[in-house]
Amino acid sequence: MTHPADLARDTAVVRSPEGPARYVLDLPPHWNYFMPSGGALMTAALRAIAAEIDDPTQKPLSATAIFCVPVGHGPLVIDVVVLRRGQLATQVRAALSAAGGPSPGLEVVATFGRERPGPELGLVRAPVLPGPHELPPIDARGEGGGSPPFFRNYDCRRALGQPWWRGDRWAPGLDRAAYWYRHLVPQTLPDGQLDPLALPPLIDTMPPAMFQLGGPALAGTIAPSLDLTVHWLEDTRREWLLTHAHCRRARAGYATADIEIWDDEGRLVAWGNQRMLLRRRPDLPPSR
Numbered sequence: 001m002t003h004p005a006d007l008a009r010d011t012a013v014v015r016s017p018e019g020p021a022r023y024v025l026d027l028p029p030h031w032n033y034f035m036p037s038g039g040a041l042m043t044a045a046l047r048a049i050a051a052e053i054d055d056p057t058q059k060p061l062s063a064t065a066i067f068c069v070p071v072g073h074g075p076l077v078i079d080v081v082v083l084r085r086g087q088l089a090t091q092v093r094a095a096l097s098a099a100g101g102p103s104p105g106l107e108v109v110a111t112f113g114r115e116r117p118g119p120e121l122g123l124v125r126a127p128v129l130p131g132p133h134e135l136p137p138i139d140a141r142g143e144g145g146g147s148p149p150f151f152r153n154y155d156c157r158r159a160l161g162q163p164w165w166r167g168d169r170w171a172p173g174l175d176r177a178a179y180w181y182r183h184l185v186p187q188t189l190p191d192g193q194l195d196p197l198a199l200p201p202l203i204d205t206m207p208p209a210m211f212q213l214g215g216p217a218l219a220g221t222i223a224p225s226l227d228l229t230v231h232w233l234e235d236t237r238r239e240w241l242l243t244h245a246h247c248r249r250a251r252a253g254y255a256t257a258d259i260e261i262w263d264d265e266g267r268l269v270a271w272g273n274q275r276m277l278l279r280r281r282p283d284l285p286p287s288r
């Protein structure tokens with residue numbers, strides 16, 4: 001039996017003696033699709049950024065990752081540069097690469113900041129969808145056709161869309177997909193809040209919206225990230241998180257999507273967007 005992985009443990013970084021702002025980790029394959037989740041790699045880079053800032057009063061506000069070359073699991077190196085350190089906000093850049101590999105594999109620019117007084121505007125409503133307890137779980141080793149290791153770390157339930165990984169005949173056209181996720185190893189901070197750095201891997205789950213739009217004709221297609229942006233909007237103590245993704249356009253070998261993360265009490269916890277590169281799965285023969 002495969003046990004679920006602990007994202008916080010797997011992406012924990014330590015300072016390297018090789019440089020004043022260099023961090024290292026050994027990322028296991030638990031967060032792989034065919035390669036590690038871009039969101040999990042982003043989380044690792046953000047942990048190095050948080051360690052370099054070393055100020056628990058500043059939380060992540062926004063971050064964008066640019067994926068330059070593929071990075072596999074295994075030993076990783078992260079070099080951090082503080083661009084500006086302010087009383088309210090700190091802006092930082094981090095370059096992550098495989099140890100001994102091309103550099104950078106990906107680069108993250110992030111803003112961390114303190115909460116401050118201000119108006120609360122734009123309080124939109126959560127999508128009206130079945131709750132997690134109204135839906136059956138997806139079997140990560142069965143229904144997904146032997147799903148990648150990534151999905152074995154979550155209790156995952158489909159709230160909107162078709163099971164796109166199956167060859168069933170279903171009509172394409174819906175440009176959205178929604179799934180409930182719950183970490184099987186809880187990702188909470190000592191104060192009981194959800195660790196905000198546990199969110200990038202869930203933000204990086206937008207391709208199902210594209211598969212709903214394209215239908216079964218996209219079987220055999222993968223959508224690795226060219227970039228990934230996360231905006232953290234509100235804290236939550238809830239376990240269940242709803243990913244509500246919208247594919248806005250796919251053409252010329254690329255796709256664009258955005259995603260909302262809601263908790264099960266209707267809080268908009270985070271928002272993200274992504275540009276994806278469309279290509280054939282590496283384990284399949286070339287198409288004719």
